[in-house]
Amino acid sequence: MDLVLPTLAPARSQESAAARIERELRGRIIDLSIKPGERLSEAEIAERFQVSRQPVREAFIALMRAGLVDVQPQRGTVVVKLSVRRMLDARFIREAIELAIVRRACEHFDRHYLDRMRKLIDEQMLAVDRNDKEGFLHLDNMFHIALADGAGCSAAWAAVEMQKAHMDRVCALTLHSPGRSEVVVDQHIAIVDAVEAGDAERAVAAMSHHLNEILRAVAGVEITYSDLFE
Template sequence: MVTKNVLPAPLRRDASSSSDGISSSERTASSASPAAPARGRARATEPRVALPNLRAQLQVESHEPIGKQIFRALREAIFSGALVPGTPLSETEVSEMFQVSRQPVREAFIKLVESGVLQVLPQRGTFVKKISPRRVREGRFIREAIEAAVARKAAVEISMEQLAELAENLRDQKTAAKVNDTTSFLALDERFHFLIAQSIDCVAAWDTIQDIKAQMDRVRYLSLPEVSPLELLIKQHARILSGLKAHDADAAEEAMRAHLREILVSLKPVAERNPDWFEPDEGERVHLAN
């Protein structure tokens, strides 16, 4: 049975957990001696939160480094909402989940911090970060510059076999949309863009985009299907494919630009629907809508 994406409820503190990390013996001693110096007390700690088991996402026989697989598994969990903003993550707990040493987990954390989806708070820990509207717009601006150039080049160089693969992908998107399978649709959407980059033998362009579109992807998960109907996105993909089939560089480029600007339309309503997921907005010094 196919279901819509259902966002988990916000994390709640465990009522039985200590709010300040002080043991019962320390608390008793403290109450008995009000003048005792505060520096002897344990620092505040965040409540433990049960994490979803992501180990199944690792491919045991894969030649890909384990750190990269852990990075992708955590990133997907953050994008899909399995790990909501504010969720605390520890290297020890995640390494135990994946049954690996802490080193590959540390590497994954560093990449996730660089992507803007994790934040490290001194003396508190590492947490899933809220979405930054400004970084969404900045990521889209950079992604559009790259993918518009890719689409333009692909319109000249793409082969019949590659066009056929894109057409098949588009058919699969329609199938997923009919049953409202947003998870499959998003995977097909990713592959559609990847195939275009692959058609010009420039997968490096797609790899570069992966590093800058993290905030965009989080909004995409939240926007489907109510804010950004799947049928609309399919029509936009079809326009891109039509330009490629016609070997019309101008048409392919413009269709790609229009498609990637869709997130500028959906960003505000998505933020209004999910206020706890977003940081306060900041205006850019330079307008990035064009």
């Protein structure tokens, strides 16, 4: 396996080796730098991170619990293929939580986070111009984190984070469709505008439309990238 980790992010304060490896691999699995069906080599990853095999095993266990890797006879640890069923389950949970978050945001929202969300949208536009899909996905996640933080719902977003990896992997594929990134940016603008106006009905409708975007796109990507789906 040729592990695609060109530049390792700096370790976070108090972060264990296992947590760092799990975070890095999770990110690469979600943005599809590590492809569905690809085998992960314990020895290669240990060498890449300059650690023993034990923290790599711990990272694999965490990824297996998240449903992102599986242990297969004769192959070892393998990245699971994309699953429409798992994506739909994750979207259902995310919609229930995030509609409540955006409704709360319309009742009270920290102005600092509104400014941050608009800045993140500007950065997403730049990522589109650079065709930086990985950066775009990261900024997308930061946008939704800022929304939850501004609404005082950080704990609720943590619950979303535990479920949304399967949705994020399919979203990464949809960004290969022409104009898809621009659609996401426009939807983010609509969400921020509604929150700033304190219009809960419009904000909920904008968020629902945004989260349903994947339903409109999944059939096409499942056909185009059928080898990546189970």
